[in-house]
Amino acid sequence: MATFTCTRCGKCCISLGRHIRIERSLSSVQHYVRNAISGEVMIVTIHPDSRDLFSEEPEEGWCPFLRREQDGRFTCTIYENRPAVCRNFRCLTMVISGPDGTEVGQIVGKATITTRDAALKELWNNLKKQFLFGEPGWFEHMQKGLVAHGYTLEAVT
Numbered sequence: 350m351a352t353f354t355c356t357r358c359g360k361c362c363i364s365l366g367r368h369i370r371i372e373r374s375l376s377s378v379q380h381y382v383r384n385a386i387s388g389e390v391m392i393v394t395i396h397p398d399s400r401d402l403f404s405e406e407p408e409e410g411w412c413p414f415l416r417r418e419q420d421g422r423f424t425c426t427i428y429e430n431r432p433a434v435c436r437n438f439r440c441l442t443m444v445i446s447g448p449d450g451t452e453v454g455q456i457v458g459k460a461t462i463t464t465r466d467a468a469l470k471e472l473w474n475n476l477k478k479q480f481l482f483g484e485p486g487w488f489e490h491m492q493k494g495l496v497a498h499g500y501t502l503e504a505v506t
C-alpha cells in the first residue's frame with residue numbers, strides 16, 4: 350500500500366497526535382510508539398516514501414508522525430502500521446438533518462454515508478457521482494442537491 354495523504358483538514362491527526370509519543374528510537378526509521386490513552390506501546394517503521402518528509406521537524410503539538418506536504422495536504426508517515434487508536438478513529442466530517450432537524454445521516458472518510466434512510470443513501474451516492482469529491486464547489490453541490498429534497502448538510506468543525 351502507498352502512503353496515506355489526507356485531503357481534508359488533518360484535525361483528527363492533530364488532536365489524536367497529542368496522545369501519540371515516540372518512546373524510544375531504534376534508528377531514524379524505527380521507533381517505539383506509545384499511545385498515552387491506552388498505554389499501548391508498539392514498534393513502527395516510517396514508510397520508505399515518507400522518509401524525507403519525516404526528517405523534517407513536525408509542527409509543535411502535532412502527532413510526531415504527521416507531516417504536511419508542499420501542497421498543503423497531510424501525510425501519516427507510518428500509515429501502514431499506525432496505532433490502533435488511529436485505525437479505529439472515524440473521521441466524522443458532515444452531518445445530514447431531515448426536514449424536522451433530526452440527524453439522519455453522517456458522512457465519514459471520503460464522503461461515505463452512514464444512514465438508515467435508503468432514499469437518502471441513494472440520493473447521496475447519485476450526487477457524489479456528479480462531482481469529483483474534494484474539488485472546489487463539491488460541498489455546495491452536495492448541499493444544494495440535498496436541500497432540494499428537504500435535507501440539510503452541515504460540516505463538522
Ligand code: SF4
Pocket residue numbers: 361362363365366369412413414415416424425426427428431432435
Ligand atoms: S500516527 Fe498517523 S494516523 Fe495516528 S495520529 Fe499520527 S499521523 Fe495521524
